[in-house]
Amino acid sequence: MDTSRSILQKVRFSLENCEPFTFWIKRDDLIDPVVSGNKWRKLKYNVEKAKHQKSKGILTFGGAFSNHLIATAKVCKLNGLNSIGVVRGDELTNESNATLKKCTEFGMELQFVSRSDYKKRYEYDYLYQLRDQFSQFFIVPEGGANFYGAIGCQEILQETPNDFKHVYLAGGTGTTAVGVISSAPSVTKIHLVSALKGDFLGDEVLKGLQNLSYNEAESHSSYKQLILNTNHHFGGYGKVNQELINFINTFYQQTDIPLDPVYTGKAMYAMLQDYREGLISKDDKCLFIHTGGIQGAKKWSDQLLFVTS
CATH class of the missing domain: 3.40.50.1100 (Rossmann fold)
Incomplete structure (x- = not known):
């Protein structure tokens, strides 16, 4: 797979009753149509x-x-x-x-x-x-979701500048987050948006960090960079409502970037909601990691603008 296809793309997104938000997307979805992100x-x-x-x-x-x-x-x-x-x-x-x-x-x-x-x-x-x-x-x-998976995910941030204040990504097993946290500068906050109900993902990330470093103090120090978001699962894994579908379509219309309803759509929604609420500011340099998964969006082909059945 050619990871050079994973470009760093600057995006400006307009929100209702709010200043536009400018941020960066690591386009891992472009690596391959099937083996993406x-x-x-x-x-x-x-x-x-x-x-x-x-x-x-x-x-x-x-x-x-x-x-x-x-x-x-x-x-x-x-x-x-x-x-x-x-x-x-x-x-x-x-x-x-x-x-x-x-x-x-x-x-x-x-x-x-x-x-x-x-x-x-x-x-x-x-x-x-x-x-x-x-x-x-x-x-x-x-x-x-193992040691080798986490090691591979370390390379995501190794391909980007190291001056991002916030990094957002979706998560299911927490493996990608383990790789990202363990390769991020210590001042960077990693926002993991869970696609599933429950707050167990934090424990999985900590276990993964411990498995990588074998150093308890180092693992706990890295873990403090994690901000776990469990409020935007939209009902649980694979659960979707019309609000999420509308958001994904609006995002695609403005940016020409597809998001899937299971993972990246929820994570992007969460990041922009944090911006609305002032948890991140327009002056913060933010990165969104597009973890792919567009192949799975075909399930909603009758509702999503970018999917052809």
Whole structure:
């Protein structure tokens, strides 16, 4: 994947009853139409590890509309590796939706499991069974949420100037945030907008930082840079309302930049809301990391202006 496509773009967005806000976007969504944004960042070193170990391929996990699954399938195909996707929902088939069809086209073998079995994906005994059954495969957690995924995400800020006061990004597992925080200047505030209900994401980020540094004091010091936003999930993971759809369409009309309703749309909404409320000012240099995921927006093709069915 060519990360040089991920440009730093200056954007000016007009808001009602408020001064326009000027900020920067790291366009990781431009890396690849399928393996875009943090999907490639989190896979890059996992693929290198699999190849170094001379693994037959990669086994990973995801839901029916998983951007991570389809990205893994394509990356493995490009690198001469086999891929296996453990999919949540034993009622599904390879033909259930466009995402699963595309995974199959890229050569991924799909293993459909019950939701109860899927919940075991982090349990030692369950992973031991998978390692025994697929002994030649390198196992990557859901979303690429491991040490190698975080290391890959460190490169996002390494490609940008280091004078941003605020950095905003969406999060599901917290892995991207771990990479971003661990590579950011100590004075930079990292705003992680959770796409899910609950405040557990903060704990996941701290665990990830500890896994990276093995230094308790350093991990806690870095963690203080995190500002966790749990107020803009719009009802939970994958939940969308008309207000969010309208915002994404307005943003696209003004900037020609697409956002997805699951992650980046919510994060951008949160950042602009912080601006409205005075939590960040027009003089603050702010960066928004576009983590991709546009492939998943096809689910709302009848409502989003930039999506063609």
